[in-house]
């Protein structure tokens with residue numbers, strides 16, 4: 001029996017919900033599944049996209065990265081033209097049940113202790129340091145099958161190391177993790193070359209310090225060979241509950257504005273509804289408006305509304321609903337309900353530059369699928385039969401380093417001194433000023449990574465049909481540039497204006513230059529050097545900067561636009577995840593991550609969902625206990 005079909009519009013609007021969740025994505029489905037564990041609570045999810053089940057493009061590992069900007073699953077939005085780079089960027093994010101968890105690259109990792117500890121200082125209350133957050137990170141995970149694979153390829157010395165390496169991962173949670181069981185030839189060479197350069201293999205990257213080289217678990221179910229998403233991990237097991245309703249193709253909107261014409265087949269949540277009266281000077285949310293196929297509807301919730309629309313659309317919905325900077329909202333003719341200038345500010349993303357290397361003949365990379373049709377055919381049969389083989393394999397090997405480790409000491413020192421003088425003054429707002437001083441501290445101490453180096457075992461650009469390639473990517477994890485995302489009009493169907501301001505802070509270019517030089521060094525180090533046909537020509541710093549600007553890519557890790565921080569410094573939600581100035585409107589998604597974190601962010605986002613559900617359940621239990 002598959003997952004039951006989503007709710008009808010009639011059944012959805014007829015339900016008096018306790019909780020409504022806007023966005024059935026990564027965090028939203030966690031919150032929905034957890035809240036609906038209590039059968040006496042009615043829980044509704046409104047998702048703009050559709051439920052895609054048994055869809056090979058989503059499920060099968062070899063299709064990973066092939067769905068970016070596919071209108072079937074993606075919001076198809078772009079940034080503004082980025083002034084430092086001279087072009088706009090495609091913004092990739094899921095528009096389907098499961099959200100971006102269904103489009104991502106399946107890499108599973110987490111940040112270091114200090115990075116989560118940093119969140120605490122930005123809010124009044126706490127509960128978001130490493131020790132408090134870690135149980136939620138592990139609650140998500142089931143690493144019981146994340147063993148196996150080639151130990152040497154994974155940088156392990158002996159099979160016994162498996163227990164060590166995975167001991168900090170959770171077991172028994174909804175998200176099944178696995179390891180690759182096959183590794184391309186560049187993987188062990190990449191690991192050894194980093195070791196040669198003094199980067200150790202990290203045998204416990206989930207234990208609070210994730211610097212070093214390691215192989216990440218993947219969100220691939222080793223039994224079915226299919227990708228695990230928030231849908232398969234959280235929604236499907238809960239979907240037969242009669243107290244959980246999912247409405248798909250439903251975007252939250254604003255019906256009171258008759259000047260907006262809704263075209264057919266467009267559907268989304270457009271607005272949060274509030275009671276006319278306030279409680280203790282705070283707004284009380286009571287429902288949402290949404291549209292399906294051009295028709296407007298509303299649904300009501302007696303307890304809370306939770307926005308989980310992701311870092312791009314959560315601020316859009318808040319602004320459409322009258323929560324944001326008063327001046328900006330007035331300019332759009334939207335009545336301000338809560339003047340909250342931080343909404344849509346503080347957009348953070350990781351950025352990457354790539355260098356592609358042609359591999360010597362005989363070096364096995366994923367390009368073999370292109371080069372050798374027989375191989376592709378056999379692997380297809382293997383995957384169809386046993387869900388194993390090269391079609392179940394993914395790129396999963398990475399390295400996190402501090403910037404200090406990859407930069408010459410005098411250059412690093414000069415930069416740090418210059419930044420200490422200039423950076424806090426140059427911060428765009430108070431929240432950024434506080435973040436910058438935390439980031440500078442981490443830079444100086446070198447105890448958290450600022451850079452990530454990923455290995456992609458395939459050619460990505462200008463490939464010759466018969467040749468194999470691999471790509472070394474350098475990713476800036478701790479940028480100082482801060483972007484914005486804001487509505488452009490009160491039409492909920494107009495995409496927001498997205499300006500990540502990539503590379504606008506000069507530190508970011510400095511760090512990318514250091515990353516590029518580190519890749520050059522790595523590629524010239526044995527045994528990696530031995531499998532490379534030729535290196536790019538030596539380039540001056542100016543030429544490298546031109547190359548970085550030309551090749552810069554988004555990491556698709558948008559975060560920070562409804563930052564969890566104090567209201568007086570520009571925060572949008574408190575540590576209880578409630579939007580400042582409201583009693584019962586929470587945000588649970590990547591937008592609450594207050595400052596850059598050096599990791600692929602899905603595990604953190606899932607854990608935010610778990611933590612949000614726990615906060616809500618605790619508050620509910622307290623209220624019920626006191627009313628008995």
Ligand SMILES: Cc1cc2nc3c(=O)[nH]c(=O)nc-3n(C[C@H](O)[C@H](O)[C@H](O)COP(=O)(O)OP(=O)(O)OC[C@H]3O[C@@H](n4cnc5c(N)ncnc54)[C@H](O)[C@@H]3O)c2cc1C
Pocket residue numbers: 022023024025026027028046047048049068092093094095096097098099100101103104105106107108109250251252268269270308309310311313314317555556557558588589590591599600601602603605
């Ligand atoms: C291409 C790509 C590759 C990535 N690779 C990795 C990786 O390998 N490892 C990793 O850890 N992280 C990765 N990430 C990042 C990670 O997947 C995301 O940061 C995370 O899934 C975001 O979760 P979220 O809950 O904030 O938002 P989402 O999962 O995007 O959920 C938001 C949901 O809200 C819905 N929605 C939005 N607006 C409305 C509206 N108005 N009405 C109704 N519904 C609405 C959307 O359709 C969507 O389903 C990647 C991301 C992308 C895009």
